[in-house]
Amino acid sequence: MSKIKESSTNFANKQALMEECSEVYAANIIGGQWALVICSWLLNGKLRFGELKKLLPTITERMLTLQLRKLEENKIVKRTVYAEVPPRVDYELTEIGYDLGPVIKLLEKWGEKHKSL
Amino acid sequence: MSKIKESSTNFANKQALMEECSEVYAANIIGGQWALVICSWLLNGKLRFGELKKLLPTITERMLTLQLRKLEENKIVKRTVYAEVPPRVDYELTEIGYDLGPVIKLLEKWGEKHKSL
DNA sequence: TAGGGTACTATAAAAAATGTAAGTAATGTC
DNA sequence: GACATTACTTACATTTTTTATAGTACCCTA
Numbered sequence: 001m002s003k004i005k006e007s008s009t010n011f012a013n014k015q016a017l018m019e020e021c022s023e024v025y026a027a028n029i030i031g032g033q034w035a036l037v038i039c040s041w042l043l044n045g046k047l048r049f050g051e052l053k054k055l056l057p058t059i060t061e062r063m064l065t066l067q068l069r070k071l072e073e074n075k076i077v078k079r080t081v082y083a084e085v086p087p088r089v090d091y092e093l094t095e096i097g098y099d100l101g102p103v104i105k106l107l108e109k110w111g112e113k114h115k116s117l
Numbered sequence: 118m119s120k121i122k123e124s125s126t127n128f129a130n131k132q133a134l135m136e137e138c139s140e141v142y143a144a145n146i147i148g149g150q151w152a153l154v155i156c157s158w159l160l161n162g163k164l165r166f167g168e169l170k171k172l173l174p175t176i177t178e179r180m181l182t183l184q185l186r187k188l189e190e191n192k193i194v195k196r197t198v199y200a201e202v203p204p205r206v207d208y209e210l211t212e213i214g215y216d217l218g219p220v221i222k223l224l225e226k227w228g229e230k231h232k233s234l
Numbered sequence: 235t236a237g238g239g240t241a242c243t244a245t246a247a248a249a250a251a252t253g254t255a256a257g258t259a260a261t262g263t264c
Numbered sequence: 265g266a267c268a269t270t271a272c273t274t275a276c277a278t279t280t281t282t283t284a285t286a287g288t289a290c291c292c293t294a
Contacts, residue, residue, distance in 0.1 A: 003250095004249090004250080005248090005249065005250085008248080008249060008250090008282090008283085009175075009248095009249095009282080009283055009284085010150075010248090010249065010250075010281090010282060010283070011249095012175070013150065013175050013176075013282090013283090014150070016175065017150075017151075017154060021153070021154055021157065021225070021228075022224070022225040022226075022227075022228030022229045022232065023153050023154075023157060023221045023224040023225040023228060024153050024154060024228075025228040025231070025232060026224040026225065026227050026228035026231065027144075027147075027148070027153055027224060029228075029231065030144075031144070031148060032251080032252095033127075033130065033131070033134075033251075033252070034134075036138070036140050036141050036144055037134060037138055037140075037141060040138065040140060048270090048271090049270075049271055049272080050269095050270065050271075053271095058126075058129070058130050058133065059130075060252085060253060060254075061271080061272070061273095062252085062253075062254085062272090062273085062274095063251095063252065063253075064271095064272095065271080065272065065273080066251090066252090074231075075231075075234060081271095084261095084270095085259085085260045085261045085262080085269085085270085086259095086260075086261075086262090086268090086269045086270040086271080087259090087260085087269090087270050087271050087272080088270075088271085089270085089271060089272085096227075096230065096231055096234065099227060099230065100227065102223060103220075103223050103224060103227050104140050106219060106220050106223055107139070107140040107143040107144065107220060108138070108139040108140040108143065109139075110139075110143050110213075110216060110217065110220050111138075111139030111140060111141075111142040111143035111146075112139045113213065113216065114142070114143065114146065114191075114192075114213055115139065115142060117192060117213065121279090121280080122278095122279065122280085125252090125253085125278080125279060125280090126252080126253060126254090126278095126279095127251085127252060127253075127278090127279060127280075128279090130252090130253095149281080149282095150281080150282065165240090165241090166240075166241055166242080167239090167240065167241075170241095177282085177283060177284070177285095178241080178242070178243095179242090179243080179244095179282090179283080179284085179285095180281095180282065180283075181242095182241080182242065182243080183281095183282090198241095201240095201291095202239090202240085202289090202290050202291045202292075203238090203239045203240040203241080203290075203291075203292085204239090204240050204241050204242080204289090204290080205240075205241085206240085206241060206242085
């Protein structure tokens with residue numbers, strides 16, 4: 001996370017690949033240590049920051065924030081802030097976020113099969 | 118690529134997630150800058166090292182080697198060496214490698230849709 | 235004997251991702 | 265007035281991934 005260096009070869013390679021291959025594009029969006037698990041949980045409905053934190057006991061707050069921000073930028077989750085004190089924020093999948101359901105399920109199935117090799 | 122530090126928190130987190138979530142497990146296997154594209158190409162049939170290199174003009178030989186090795190370790194591709202000079206090696210998907218077809222296709226479809234937002 | 239082709243390997247460095255630790259703001263409760 | 269609550273932010277350190285560059289071995293051809 002942090003900023004990407006637009007001058008790096010890595011950046012250029014990624015860009016090129018993402019343009020040509022939608023799978024790579026998709027993989028880049030849902031890539032990242034925690035993104036998939038977060039989406040998995042959110043498939044069951046909206047959750048608060050703190051609830052996610054509890055579900056992912058080993059994630060740091062920084063990482064959770066970063067991943068949620070990235071998902072938000074990519075329009076996979078919608079962030080709702082309630083003007084309360086203490087603060088309350090919840091996260092919910094967008095339509096295309098929910099569309100990840102089948103993708104995740106298929107990945108999961110493939111993973112299961114692979115594990116059993 | 119290179120060795121993973123088994124003492125790092127990162128390693129512990131990955132392990133735990135992969136055990137619990139097969140999607141994450143799968144994502145880790147096909148993750149990495151080039152793995153998915155390589156698999157995509159191989160879905161059409163076996164290819165030689167040099168052919169892959171030509172198909173991925175910007176990949177470095179080192180990266181291609183690393184990714185192929187990782188895929189091989191994970192039993193996604195099969196490596197065949199012919200005792201010739203100059204050397205000839207080809208790479209072909211295994212059965213479970215070919216099973217990635219639908220996964221990739223679904224990812225691709227989702228990516229397309231997401232792009233058009 | 236020099237050069238070409240093939241599939242690599244070694245080493246270093248740059249870039250990106252992840253983790254650690256501490257702090258912030260606003261309000262209600264003790 | 266001290267403290268708890270919640271969802272963060274910031275600065276910094278470490279780990280992991282990716283790129284850069286230069287070799288290697290082998291035989292064949294010119």
